[in-house]
Amino acid sequence: MGRYIASRTGSSLLVLLGASLILFVAVRLVPGDPVTTQLGAAGIANPELVARTIASYGLDKPLPVQYFAWLSHVVTGDFGFSLVSGERVTDIVSRRIGPSLLLGGAASAAGLGLGLLWGIAAGYLSGSFRRVLRGAPMFVLVVPSFSVGLAVVFLFAVSLRLLPSSGISSPLEGDQQSLGSLIAHLILPTIALCLVPASLVARLTYATIDEVEQEEYVRTARALGIPALRVAVQHSLPNVLLPIITTGGLLVSALITNAVLIESVFSWPGLGTMMITAVQQRDYTVVQAGVLVVAVVYVLSSLVVDGLYLAADPRVRNPPTE
Amino acid sequence: MSAITATRVRPARAVAVNFATLHWRSFTALGVIALFVVLWLARDMITIYGPSSVRPSRALLPIGSAGSPLGTDGFGRDLFSRLLAGVPFSLLFGAVPAFVGMAVGAAIGLVAGFAGGKVDRAIVAILDVLLTFPFILLAIIVSAVLGASLQNAMIAVTLSILPKNARLIRSQTLSLKHREFITASELAGAGPVAVIVRHLLPNVLPTALIVASTDVGLMITLTAGLSFIGLGVQPPDVDWGVLVADGARYITSAPNLAFVPSIVIALVSTSFVVLADNERRILGARQ
Numbered sequence: 029m030g031r032y033i034a035s036r037t038g039s040s041l042l043v044l045l046g047a048s049l050i051l052f053v054a055v056r057l058v059p060g061d062p063v064t065t066q067l068g069a070a071g072i073a074n075p076e077l078v079a080r081t082i083a084s085y086g087l088d089k090p091l092p093v094q095y096f097a098w099l100s101h102v103v104t105g106d107f108g109f110s111l112v113s114g115e116r117v118t119d120i121v122s123r124r125i126g127p128s129l130l131l132g133g134a135a136s137a138a139g140l141g142l143g144l145l146w147g148i149a150a151g152y153l154s155g156s157f158r159r160v161l162r163g164a165p166m167f168v169l170v171v172p173s174f175s176v177g178l179a180v181v182f183l184f185a186v187s188l189r190l191l192p193s194s195g196i197s198s199p200l201e202g203d204q205q206s207l208g209s210l211i212a213h214l215i216l217p218t219i220a221l222c223l224v225p226a227s228l229v230a231r232l233t234y235a236t237i238d239e240v241e242q243e244e245y246v247r248t249a250r251a252l253g254i255p256a257l258r259v260a261v262q263h264s265l266p267n268v269l270l271p272i273i274t275t276g277g278l279l280v281s282a283l284i285t286n287a288v289l290i291e292s293v294f295s296w297p298g299l300g301t302m303m304i305t306a307v308q309q310r311d312y313t314v315v316q317a318g319v320l321v322v323a324v325v326y327v328l329s330s331l332v333v334d335g336l337y338l339a340a341d342p343r344v345r346n347p348p349t350e
Numbered sequence: 351m352s353a354i355t356a357t358r359v360r361p362a363r364a365v366a367v368n369f370a371t372l373h374w375r376s377f378t379a380l381g382v383i384a385l386f387v388v389l390w391l392a393r394d395m396i397t398i399y400g401p402s403s404v405r406p407s408r409a410l411l412p413i414g415s416a417g418s419p420l421g422t423d424g425f426g427r428d429l430f431s432r433l434l435a436g437v438p439f440s441l442l443f444g445a446v447p448a449f450v451g452m453a454v455g456a457a458i459g460l461v462a463g464f465a466g467g468k469v470d471r472a473i474v475a476i477l478d479v480l481l482t483f484p485f486i487l488l489a490i491i492v493s494a495v496l497g498a499s500l501q502n503a504m505i506a507v508t509l510s511i512l513p514k515n516a517r518l519i520r521s522q523t524l525s526l527k528h529r530e531f532i533t534a535s536e537l538a539g540a541g542p543v544a545v546i547v548r549h550l551l552p553n554v555l556p557t558a559l560i561v562a563s564t565d566v567g568l569m570i571t572l573t574a575g576l577s578f579i580g581l582g583v584q585p586p587d588v589d590w591g592v593l594v595a596d597g598a599r600y601i602t603s604a605p606n607l608a609f610v611p612s613i614v615i616a617l618v619s620t621s622f623v624v625l626a627d628n629e630r631r632i633l634g635a636r637q
Contacts, residue, residue: 289578
């Protein structure tokens, strides 16, 4: 068990180191060096100023030295300054991370709940219901999530005028936003975002139910006359948890990718919209910070998922001694 | 079993009927894809206004308008001809990453599976780490550094499906590696390259093609997402994701502008997935 945790934590750290290295090198590859960009016309006339600036940024050092210097700043949360607004990148990111985590958390919870119900219904219902419920997940995966977002906007915001269509607060509210208004703004993006994880969970759930229903212990329980509901709850469903946990990394990854699209549909002030704007403005420091922070969130949630795996499966927790 | 069926003479008609019942789904799916290709080829004959002809007097016409059967956008551009102009971009945007990603992934998988030992363990360790890394972050890095464009988006998408394909082909290779025909050809003196190319590759090819076909469908949806947020196809070119993004601005006044391309993406994407799924089932039944 200790070895398992160590190896998972180690590979997570490797992912982050790899991501930071790629980000560092990638931004170095950008045409045009940062100093000429920053100094503009002043640099052309004054080679001494250029040399001084290069030295002050440590750009005359070898690349590995530069990388570790940069990394030591990043680890303390210092990402430098935005190339566009001049604001501290850390301030921009900390403003954006809350809304993203809120939307991501709400969509994960909704997706997990909906997916389980959907999968259980698809596993146990019969007839045409069953066929529709089993066909629908594949359909959800090929319909673009941003189209689903636009569809719920059209239905609930434009046609029915029930809920706000974009943003996280109404323009008039300012800083004192009521909880009700926050929830109202959160509902539509959550619906649009939760469908992808829900359909992935649903597929896993009904596939596992199918498999478990063939097992001897379920058939024995049936033969002993135990009521169907109790067989399902006590014997079949606990098995559903495991495949959901083992594909947890994939679920988190799908959620992050779709969250960027959904944030864009709803103008949600999160990390996704921040990164898209930064890419368009070529604001490299903000892109660097955004990608790294999301990578950290991804790696941490994968680790949590692994922890759940340990908790859920006694075979991993106490491996048989050889 | 197969020897018996092979010697039995079956009437040609029964074979044809059997073929049709097995493959009708695949043919329907292929038909949908072919329909869009044919419409694109015939675009000059069936559309009156070109995809980029701006006519303010014809702005925001509804579905069913004369000359613009699917309506027009805020600049008076014909949605139907813009949809057709997007056909090659959207199809290539789906197909190129899926097949390149499979070719490179298969190469890695074959080598890892056949080599075994340390090489295999090292490759698998790297693949496992990359397997579920959020693809959008990759696309954002590539677009930020190389600039947002169709090619760069395709690079990001291709990279994102490599690990999955490599793992799949590796596991197929592992299950084939100890079969008699491989051992026999090795004993007959075939080198590793010959064994991989002549014996392993043909055996993993059906799976590779089927998975790539599913991926084309999923990639069409995924890459449309990149175009939607401005990281994919750049103006003046259009793909279906760009059309949805443009249409989103008129969601209150002309919802057809966003929803028609959305439906087209879903339809074409489903077709590739259905095609692959059906052929996979037939192949599975045969084995």
